[in-house]
Amino acid sequence: MEQQIKRLLSTIVHPESGRNIIESGIVEHVDLQNNRITVTLHFDKARDPFALKIKHQIEEILSTELALDKEAITVIIKEAAPHVQQPAERHTQTGGIGKILAVASGKGGVGKSTVTANLALTLRNMGYRVGILDADIYGPSQPKMFGVEDYLPEAERIDGEECILPADAMGIKLMSIGFFIKPTDALIWRDAMATNALRQMIHQTKWGGLDFLLIDLPPGTGGVHLAVISELKITGAVIVSTPQQVAVADVRRGVEMFRAEKIEIPVVGIIENMAWFTPRELPQNRYYLFGHGGAREYAEKNDVPFLGEIPIIQSVMDGSEEGRPAVGTDPEVESRYRSIAEKIVENMTKSC
Ligand code: ADP
Numbered sequence: 345m346e347q348q349i350k351r352l353l354s355t356i357v358h359p360e361s362g363r364n365i366i367e368s369g370i371v372e373h374v375d376l377q378n379n380r381i382t383v384t385l386h387f388d389k390a391r392d393p394f395a396l397k398i399k400h401q402i403e404e405i406l407s408t409e410l411a412l413d414k415e416a417i418t419v420i421i422k423e424a425a426p427h428v429q430q431p432a433e434r435h436t437q438t439g440g441i442g443k444i445l446a447v448a449s450g451k452g453g454v455g456k457s458t459v460t461a462n463l464a465l466t467l468r469n470m471g472y473r474v475g476i477l478d479a480d481i482y483g484p485s486q487p488k489m490f491g492v493e494d495y496l497p498e499a500e501r502i503d504g505e506e507c508i509l510p511a512d513a514m515g516i517k518l519m520s521i522g523f524f525i526k527p528t529d530a531l532i533w534r535d536a537m538a539t540n541a542l543r544q545m546i547h548q549t550k551w552g553g554l555d556f557l558l559i560d561l562p563p564g565t566g567g568v569h570l571a572v573i574s575e576l577k578i579t580g581a582v583i584v585s586t587p588q589q590v591a592v593a594d595v596r597r598g599v600e601m602f603r604a605e606k607i608e609i610p611v612v613g614i615i616e617n618m619a620w621f622t623p624r625e626l627p628q629n630r631y632y633l634f635g636h637g638g639a640r641e642y643a644e645k646n647d648v649p650f651l652g653e654i655p656i657i658q659s660v661m662d663g664s665e666e667g668r669p670a671v672g673t674d675p676e677v678e679s680r681y682r683s684i685a686e687k688i689v690e691n692m693t694k695s696c
Contacts, residue, residue: 353405354366359394443579448598454584473554477558508550514669584617596642633656652687
């Protein structure tokens, strides 16, 4: 089977060099396990413009020729640079974590959790080891986004320390407050239990070595933020916003919280979600339902990097409902997230 896969891959040619991807060494590794194929690609230059195209060709040819579901095929793209530094010194008994990225928003419902899930999957597709800590006590949605709502975290004793095992969500280590508290729990319990449960999740999860840990924070600024900030050394923060609410004080408050004295967490950038809507039957038209350009303007005025825009796309919503983030199924969403993730990696390496 491996030979057959390699033979199929050797029919794909890199448009620039004209050499096939096996012969030129772009295919670094092919892994076959339980009818799942993982192909790891290695490109010599950063941001090879043909990387995504080649990835889609591989998914296409393997799924057609081997009669496999596209979900059974994972293509990881590794690039020469920019790279995060080696996992830093920040060790707990649960293993080293390289960079910790908080994902925040001024308000609920702007797509913060959706962005977190898609960003995590994009970073994983770039070859990084990724974890998500879902700390959104008011609406922990990561388990649903990845279709692991029924996961019950187990504990394991390692070197005399009690560890909690995260869920494996498409190759991403996922720990969610949703595994511990249920939506039906009264709110008054939730706040009290949440801080405790979060503390445990932070220190006891067996992450097992990560390049990036993404934290899905609750919306706004509050007690959970302060708890997370004081328990973990966050490397940088991303703020998700829709165009219209940028004008209001929420986003500003978010930026100010991270930049406050003694907290001083670099704001890696702002992502504008739900930036416009394009109906399928009129692909050239963009309808700016929530206003236009507000996030970019805010970012420029306040010296915050602007990372990019994500339009309203049906596949994004479907992906959250079906437990498969859209980055894995929709090439347009994938390329938008790829560009945002590359900027985040670059900004974090530079400024954090
Ligand atoms: P938050 O975490 O900010 O509360 P969610 O990530 O839960 O927001 O998103 C709220 C709703 O909007 C979800 O139903 C989600 O599927 C949908 N959504 C988010 N971003 C997009 C998008 N770019 N296109 C279409 N639907 C989106």
